[in-house]
Amino acid sequence: AQTVTQSQPEMSVQEAETVTLSCTYDTSESDYYLFWYKQPPSRQMILVIRQEAYKQQNATENRFSVNFQKAAKSFSLKISDSQLGDAAMYFCAYSLTQGGSEKLVFGKGTKLTVNP
């Protein structure tokens, strides 16, 4: 079964500094997608970044970038120049396609605190 593991329940960072959130996953598939979602205290889940497994180049979105290590099944998120608005729960997710359905399998999340 596909699983997603986020080993850091909580992380903190100083404003303007860089932080990396870890994620590992388990799959026997070769083609898949990985996502990072952000969930602020208001609970609206927002897509931060996505990565196609067949692409070797790491995805970037402004201050957010990933380090995708396919062989190690690792997918970490780096936030540069952290801002107060980055404080939230961050969920790593794996896109699983089975029998015509497609669903996201989420990790348990990492709570990020940004200190002023």
Add this chain to the structure above:
Amino acid sequence: EAGVAQSPRYKIIEKRQSVAFWCNPISGHATLYWYQQILGQGPKLLIQFQNNGVVDDSQLPKDRFSAERLKGVDSTLKIQPAKLEDSAVYLCASGRRGGDTDTQYFGPGTRLTVL
């Protein structure tokens, strides 16, 4: 474009009562998902619709949960009767297929408390 809308935002009920949640997806999105997010965990898929047909309901507790998507647009999720362990946030998401995957956009959720 308007996001995924859900209502109500909060609901408190007694165990064994019934409750229903409503979701309006982003216009034009064919896929719709209901997730259950228990405190301290990531969301877990309950059911997936493609237009008005069910694609996956393997993790839906069908003895008490039901869902429908009328005319391929709005959807309702019902719990009858509720149990204490149903206390959670219920998230609705809609999807727009881009490439080989369905990028999902989430609503604000409904926080259910069962007493």
